[in-house]
Amino acid sequence: MVRCGAANAFAMSITREEVAKIASLARIRMDEAELDRMVPELNNILGWVEQLGEVDTSSVEPMTAVIPQAMRLRDDVVDADPLTAGGRREDVLANAPAAEHGFFGVPKVIE
Amino acid sequence: MTDLTNLGVKAIRDGVAAGDFTAREVAEAFNANVAAAKDLNAFIxxxxxxxxxxxDxxxxxxxxxxxxxxMGGVPIGMKDLFCTDGVQTTAASHILEGFVPQYESTVSANLWRAGAGMLGKLNLDQFAMGSSNETSYFGNVISPWRKPGSNAALIPGGSSGGSSTAVAARxxxxxxxxxxxxSIRQPAAVTGITGIKPTYGRCSRWxxxxxxxxxxxxxxMARDxxxxxxxxxxxxxxxxxDSTSLDMPVPQWEAGLNADLKGKKVGIPHEYRMDGTDQAILESWERGKEWLRDAGAEIVDxxxxxxxxxLPAYYIIAPAEASSNLARYDGVxxxxxxxxxxxxxxxxxxxTRAAGFGDEVKRRILIGTxxxxxxxxDAYYTQAQKIRTLVAQDFEKAWNECDLILAPTTPNAAFPLGGFDGDxxxxxxxxxxxxxxxxxxxxxxxxxxxxNGDGLPLGLQIVSKPFDEQGVLNAGLAIEQRSGFDATPDKWW
Known part of the structure; x- marks a missing residue:
């Protein structure tokens, strides 16, 4: 396993432990069978995208905006657009799996 | 009276305005077709x-x-990726099953304001990830097309497979x-309909x-x-x-339609002629060149x-963005x-995420993460964004030599359901x-x-400069007027 931050340096292949680590970072629970299936699939895809390393991009800027635009700022007005304004607690909570007392409910968190 | 479901957008709008039929009659006719087409699974x-x-x-x-x-009096299908106030919106996923937005997307609101009505929410690949509409939690969409003499189910393309099927099947x-x-162009091509992706930012993503x-x-996505x-x-x-919405007036594309391409140069990119490309695809491309030449255009290499x-750059960039965007699904x-x-x-x-996401979505979240x-x-994401710059620069250079680009839409016609299982x-x-x-x-x-030789539709793709939807539509019209394409699937559903 090559760990390297430089451009054009790709990992050789991704291990089962690494897939488990990524799944954990992505907060997706995966059982053993799922991991077994995922490892070759991901390696297949990552192996294929490695061809990008053939291209010399040393003098190329990475794209940040496909259609160049200046960043807009909205007017500094309270509730400028009613659709994105405040005062809609019921709407915001309407689809919550567990809403109590005007809040989102989550399992007890004790550190 | 003629079967109203054989009419397109313009014919319905103009017919309703002229009083040839009522909007209610149109809506009833399409509602009946939707109800009778459960086998296609186009609607969620x-x-x-x-x-x-x-x-009414x-x-x-x-x-x-x-x-x-x-769009007065025109009923349409709405891909189930657009939030619709009070109507379940799922992105064809289990994780959003039962989600009822409390607001309306800008694009759908614009359509309702123009007089359109909603027939229903259309099936799609889960979170729009797929090319065959086989990743939906609500089941596969089946193409209305079949090879003559065969009962084998074909894919309707994806991710807008419910959309392509709904339009192709009337x-x-x-x-x-x-x-x-x-996800608009590929399903349109494999179902014999028309679809346009505008310049990034034309339609609000809100x-x-x-x-x-x-x-x-x-x-x-429509018939013409x-x-x-x-x-x-x-x-x-x-x-x-939408922070990336284009702050530009919307051109009058309908009024500007003009199939005369005199003075236009149409570029043929030789890199699109890939090894193993289907012979019928190459033939459609040749015909396309002839049609555009006939419309007055000059063909240049x-x-x-x-x-x-x-494509490999896309499969880094799109999953990377997806892994970030889909972090919001947290069960809270x-x-x-x-x-x-x-x-x-x-x-x-x-x-929650294990139970709520399908395999393809998980795969892409993991790749993106x-x-x-x-x-x-740097090795993957930054390099892909640099390649994206190079791909965009290729087009910018091409515009010095041509006004439009003509290419096939897909490398093949519709394939059978399950054709790429496990790959x-x-x-x-x-x-x-x-x-x-x-x-x-x-x-x-x-x-x-x-x-093609199997009786399945093939599409041609036209690409133009940023903001030149009119040029794309005009060349599309020139092809449409010359192709004589009027094939529709035989009804079996």
Missing amino acids: VATPEKALEAA AVDAKRAKGEELGT LAPAATGTDTGG GVVAFASSLDQAGP VTDCAIMLEAMAGFDPK ISLPHTKYA RYGLRDLPEGAGLQDMYAA YVLSAGFY PLAMYLNDVFAVPASLAGLPAMSVPAML
Whole structure:
């Protein structure tokens, strides 16, 4: 396993432990069978995208905006657009799996 | 009376305005087709009452002599990626099953304001990730097309597979689609209909379930070019709620339609002639050149040297953005919650996302998480964004030599359901011709060209400069007028 931050340096292949680590970072629970299936699939895809390393991009800027635009700022007005304004607690909570007392409910968190 | 479901957007709008039939009659006719087409599985939810309600409003306006709108009396299908106020919106996922938005997406609101009505929410690949509509939690969409003499189910393309099927099978005169890397153009091509992805930013992304935000664009899918022009005009427009919305007036694309291409140069990129491309695809391309030449255009050879790198770059960029966008599905604010006995917050996240996402979505989230992770970010993500710059520069250079580009939409016709099971990578290659224009944010359209030897439709793709939807539509119209394509699937459902 090559760990390297430089451009054009790709990992050789991704291990089962690494897939488990990524799944954990992505907060997706995966059982053993799922991991077994995922490892070759991901390696297949990552192996294929490695061809990008053939291209010399040393003098190329990475794209940040496909259609160049200046960043807009909205007017500094309270509730400028009613659709994105405040005062809609019921709407915001309407689809919550567990809403109590005007809040989102989550399992007890004790550190 | 003629079967109203054989009419397209323009014919319905003009017929309602002229009083040849009422909007309610149109809505009833399409509602009946939707109800009778369960075998196609094109709709996740049908909303016949919504279609009737909008139709009655249009009929009432007409009785009072008021303006009916540019889509007045036209019922449409809405891809289930657009949030619709009070109507379940799922992105074809389990994690959003039962989610009922409390607001309306800008694009759908624009359509209702123009007089359109909603027949229902259309099936799609889960979170718009797929090219065959086989990743939906609500089952596969089946193409209305079959090879003559065969009962084998074919794919309707994806991710807008419910949209393509609904239009091709006459369940709707038109439907919304979204295109991240070909999701309007590829399904349009394989079902013999027309679809356009406008310049990135033309249609607001506000209220559209996000997949890859730097690529996602909405657009219309319909039976012909004129109908697409009408509907795109209704969908597009500046929206301050989308930070990448184009602050430009919407051109009058319908009024500007003109199939005379005199003085236009059409580029043929030789890199799109890939090894192993289907013979019928190459033949459709040759015919396309002839049609455009006949319309007055000059055909020139061009080069887009980084074409082969566009697809692998896309499969880094799109999953990277998806992994970030889909982080919002956490079982807290909306959608599914899976809370195992005694589980804490972190376990709840992981269980919810395991239960709520399908395999392809998980695969792409993992790829995206990996290419953005410390130590790999530069090698994968930054390199892909640099390649994206090169792909866009290829097009910019090409515009010195031509005004438009003509290419096939897909490397093959519709394939059988399950044709790529267990080989996601082979499936990805279906979008090889569609993805470059997505990476460059360019307007691109697919129009039907011909049937192949198996009796299945093939599409041609036209690409133009940023903001030149008119050029794309005009060339599409020139092809449409010459192809004589009027094939429709034989009804079996």
